[in-house]
Amino acid sequence: MIDVKWAGIDFGQCMMDTRKMRTYLVIGDACKQMGESDLIDVRIHKFRLLKEKYGSYSTVKRAHRDEIISYVFDDRPDAREVLSWVEQEHICMANGLEDALAYLCDQGIKLSVVSELKKTLGPMGTDVVSRFLERHNLTGYVRDVICPQGRFDVISGSVDLKYKGKTKEEGTIYDELARDLKNEGIAVSEAVMIGDTLWTDISPAKMRGFRTIQYTGYTDMGYCEDADFRISDFRQLKKIVVKKAKE
Numbered sequence: 001m002i003d004v005k006w007a008g009i010d011f012g013q014c015m016m017d018t019r020k021m022r023t024y025l026v027i028g029d030a031c032k033q034m035g036e037s038d039l040i041d042v043r044i045h046k047f048r049l050l051k052e053k054y055g056s057y058s059t060v061k062r063a064h065r066d067e068i069i070s071y072v073f074d075d076r077p078d079a080r081e082v083l084s085w086v087e088q089e090h091i092c093m094a095n096g097l098e099d100a101l102a103y104l105c106d107q108g109i110k111l112s113v114v115s116e117l118k119k120t121l122g123p124m125g126t127d128v129v130s131r132f133l134e135r136h137n138l139t140g141y142v143r144d145v146i147c148p149q150g151r152f153d154v155i156s157g158s159v160d161l162k163y164k165g166k167t168k169e170e171g172t173i174y175d176e177l178a179r180d181l182k183n184e185g186i187a188v189s190e191a192v193m194i195g196d197t198l199w200t201d202i203s204p205a206k207m208r209g210f211r212t213i214q215y216t217g218y219t220d221m222g223y224c225e226d227a228d229f230r231i232s233d234f235r236q237l238k239k240i241v242v243k244k245a246k247e
């Protein structure tokens with residue numbers, strides 16, 4: 001068990017889960033967006049052929065993205081942008097996430113999304129994280145989104161730009177966070193970072209004194225001495241994290 005006052009949760013492959021994404025729906029929606037509904041069947045069929053060629057949808061999406069554009073979408077100039085937009089709209093939530101966030105909030109633990117998404121973040125409210133939170137009715141649980149673009153307050157919409165350019169991998173985001181939390185009366189030992197990637201979510205946070213929980217529900221990157229706990233389902237947090245009682 002660990003008792004904390006603040007928890008930071010990673011977004012990519014942690015809060016969000018792309019495995020449940022229905023590829024035929026994504027391709028269909030992309031076609032509609034580009035005004036070519038009549039080509040949906042053709043494009044889905046081509047995507048299936050790519051899957052047969054490379055073995056799985058996830059391999060195609062991860063390693064052969066150029067071929068999706070050139071072969072499935074016949075090199076349409078707007079295909080790349082439309083596809084990534086539509087994919088974001090179809091991102092699913094990790095198992096047990098809402099349950100866990102409700103529990104942590106109920107404990108009085110302050111919650112932040114701490115994300116390394118650099119390019120995909122547009123203005124707050126239109127970026128992938130905000131849209132995800134809104135679409136899944138999670139906005140009420142999270143107080144801010146912290147990323148290399150800044151710290152965005154979910155309620156007021158204000159932006160703290162001192163986080164701009166800071167990253168998780170270099171650990172500079174955690175340096176800034178440690179200072180902000182201290183100003184709120186929260187020590188790093190009363191703060192926990194939850195994420196899947198060892199060199200961005202776990203080790204740099206641990207090095208600064210944060211507690212750490214490695215999420216393995218999407219990818220298990222292996223054991224790491226910097227991870228205090230490992231979870232594969234967010235509901236496991238209920239057995240690990242409790243609010244720190246007042247001294």
Ligand SMILES: [Mg+2]
Nearest residue numbers: 010012013196
């Ligand atoms: Mg991640």
